[in-house]
Structure formats: C-alpha cells, structure tokens
Amino acid sequence: MRIDLSDKRAIVTGSTAGIGFSIAKGLAEAGAEVTITGRTQQRVGQAIDMIKHADPDAKLSGVAVDLGTAEGCQTLIAARPETDILINNLGIFEPQDFFDIDDATWEQFFQVNVMSAVRLSRHYAQGMKMRGWGRVQFLSSESALNIPAEMVHYGMTKSAVQSISRGLAKVLAGTNVTVNAIMPGPTRSEGVLDMITKAAEKAGISQEEMEARFVRENRPSSIIGRLATPEEVASMSVYAASPQASATTGAALRVEGGVVDTMA
Structure with missing residues (x-):
C-alpha cells in the first residue's frame, strides 16, 4: 500500500513533540502540506527543522498559538x-489526587483537551x-x-473527545468526510518520558527499568508489555487520513498494545 497525500493540506495541533510531531512527520512524508502548531515560535521552528533535516522536500509551515483558548x-x-x-x-495530562483537583484545573483540562478540538472541528x-x-481525527486514549x-x-476529557468523534461522524454521514478517534495506550512521548524519568530518579533505578515497572504495575493487561512509540501511533493516524481509509469512520482505532481487555 502506498499512501499518497500530495494534494492534501493537513493541520496537526500540538505537533512540536511526541505523538503530534510523529503524525506531522508521517503526513509530510506521505506528501501532505502540513501545518505544525505549538505555543512558541521557537518550538514550532525546531519541529519544522527536524522534519526538514530528515526530508528536505517536506512541505511544512507553522503557526505559534495557544489553542487552549477560543482566541487562539x-x-x-x-x-x-x-x-x-x-x-x-x-x-x-498530569497525575493528581482527585480530591486535590480544583475547579480551575478541571476547566483547564476541558478547554485544552476538548474545546480546542470542538472549535477547530466545527470550523x-x-x-x-x-x-x-476530508479527514478529522481526535486523539483519544485507552484512559477514555x-x-x-x-x-x-x-x-474524562478523553472519553469526551471519543464521544464527540462518534457523533461528528454521524453528522457528516454521506459526505466523504470521515471522523475517527485514535486511541493510543502508554506511549514514549515527551511528557510520559519526563514523568518516567522523574520516577526513575526518585526510585534510584534506570529509565528502562522504570518503563517496564510502569507497564507491569499500571497497565498489567498490556499484551505487548511495553510502551508504544509515537511512530507506531502515527502510522495508524496517517492510514486513517488516507484515501484508502474511506470506509473507516466513527471508529476508535486502537494503538494501545492490548491494554483494553475487550475485543469490541
């Protein structure tokens, strides 16, 4: 299968690192004209330079903006x-005891993780x-x-975007616009690695040992028994964005290593 997106334009939000960066890179490698977004021009520029270094012909541009706000x-x-x-x-994301999560934090997570996607998808x-x-995707999580x-x-936010994805797919029935949720499991993204590195330092063990312990203790149902890579998640996203995925819509496409212990 050869995925050709050379006549398509793409926007990937939060794409200066981690899964978003890998998706942007994958779409660019497939020929799409990709817009990178991040909160600072420096980070956006660095992401573009990294992709260009690997693929000088990549068609890339960037917008530095805080998409966690309506104005952004x-x-x-x-x-x-x-x-x-x-x-x-x-x-x-951030681990926090339920009883310590104040209203402002609930609102922040909802605005960034849910409303950014609602506002952009609506337009x-x-x-x-x-x-x-067209192709619309929402990055969900096995945490949904x-x-x-x-x-x-x-x-809560990941359950919300998965619901929105399914509903929007129905709204766009018969239009050749597909809408899907991509559902990663624990992934070696920048944020997760930072969390694991801190935990490893605190426990006095290596990062590799802490990764294995994290999966074993926190996601014992994992079939692959490891963290996924951002590139593995990106491969699913790029396929779902392709013309070949025309019959895939309203779905939650799993890239979670078998963590969710159901077949449906």
Missing part, C-alpha cells in the same frame, strides 16, 4: 482558513463537507475507557 483557535483559523485533514492531537469540517472530502484513578480529569 480563531488565530489559527485566520492563518489557515481551510484544511483537508485535521488532527486534533493537542492535550495535557474545518464545514469546509471539508462543502468540498466533498480505563479511567485512571490518578488522572480522573484526564480520563
């Missing part, structure tokens, strides 16, 4: 009024519908189903 979303829309592929990857999906083709006791607020 409007800034991106003004800079890129149309796109063919929208990857709602932006998200934050860009209309253009896709009018043009008769296995709500983590240490991150209830995060799990």
Whole structure:
C-alpha cells in the first residue's frame, strides 16, 4: 500500500513533540502540506527543522498559538482558513489526587483537551463537507475507557473527545468526510518520558527499568508489555487520513498494545 497525500493540506495541533510531531512527520512524508502548531515560535521552528533535516522536500509551515483558548483557535483559523485533514492531537495530562483537583484545573483540562478540538472541528469540517472530502481525527486514549484513578480529569476529557468523534461522524454521514478517534495506550512521548524519568530518579533505578515497572504495575493487561512509540501511533493516524481509509469512520482505532481487555 502506498499512501499518497500530495494534494492534501493537513493541520496537526500540538505537533512540536511526541505523538503530534510523529503524525506531522508521517503526513509530510506521505506528501501532505502540513501545518505544525505549538505555543512558541521557537518550538514550532525546531519541529519544522527536524522534519526538514530528515526530508528536505517536506512541505511544512507553522503557526505559534495557544489553542487552549477560543482566541487562539480563531488565530489559527485566520492563518489557515481551510484544511483537508485535521488532527486534533493537542492535550495535557498530569497525575493528581482527585480530591486535590480544583475547579480551575478541571476547566483547564476541558478547554485544552476538548474545546480546542470542538472549535477547530466545527470550523474545518464545514469546509471539508462543502468540498466533498476530508479527514478529522481526535486523539483519544485507552484512559477514555480505563479511567485512571490518578488522572480522573484526564480520563474524562478523553472519553469526551471519543464521544464527540462518534457523533461528528454521524453528522457528516454521506459526505466523504470521515471522523475517527485514535486511541493510543502508554506511549514514549515527551511528557510520559519526563514523568518516567522523574520516577526513575526518585526510585534510584534506570529509565528502562522504570518503563517496564510502569507497564507491569499500571497497565498489567498490556499484551505487548511495553510502551508504544509515537511512530507506531502515527502510522495508524496517517492510514486513517488516507484515501484508502474511506470506509473507516466513527471508529476508535486502537494503538494501545492490548491494554483494553475487550475485543469490541
């Protein structure tokens, strides 16, 4: 299978590192014209340079913006009024005791993880519908189903985007615009590695040992028995963005290593 996106435009939110970066890189390698987004121009520029170093012919541009606000979303829309592929990857997470999560933190997680995707999808999906083709994706998580006791607020947001994804797919039925959720498990993203590195230092063990312990103790149902790589998640996303995935919509596409212990 050869995925060719050379005539497509893509926007990947939160794409200066981790899963978002790998998705942006994968879409660019498939020929898409990709917009990288991040909160600072420095990080956006670094991401573009890294992809260009590996693929000098990559078609890339960037917008530095805080998409966790309504104003930030409007800034991106003004800079890129149309796109063919929208990857709602932006998200934050942080372990925190439920009883210590205040209202402001609940609101922050909802605005960044959920409303950024709602606002951008509401705009860009209309253009896709009018043009008769498009791909919208929401980055969910196995935490949408296995709500983590240490991150209830995060799990809530991932359940929300999965619901929105399914509902929007129904809204766009028969339009050649597909909408799917990508559902990673624990992944070796920048944020997860930072968390694991700190835990390893505190425990006095290596990062590799802490990774293995994390999966064993926190995701014992994992079939692969390890963290996924951002590139493995990106491969699913790039496929779902392709013309070949035209019959895949309204789905939660798992890249979680078998952590969720169901077949459905």
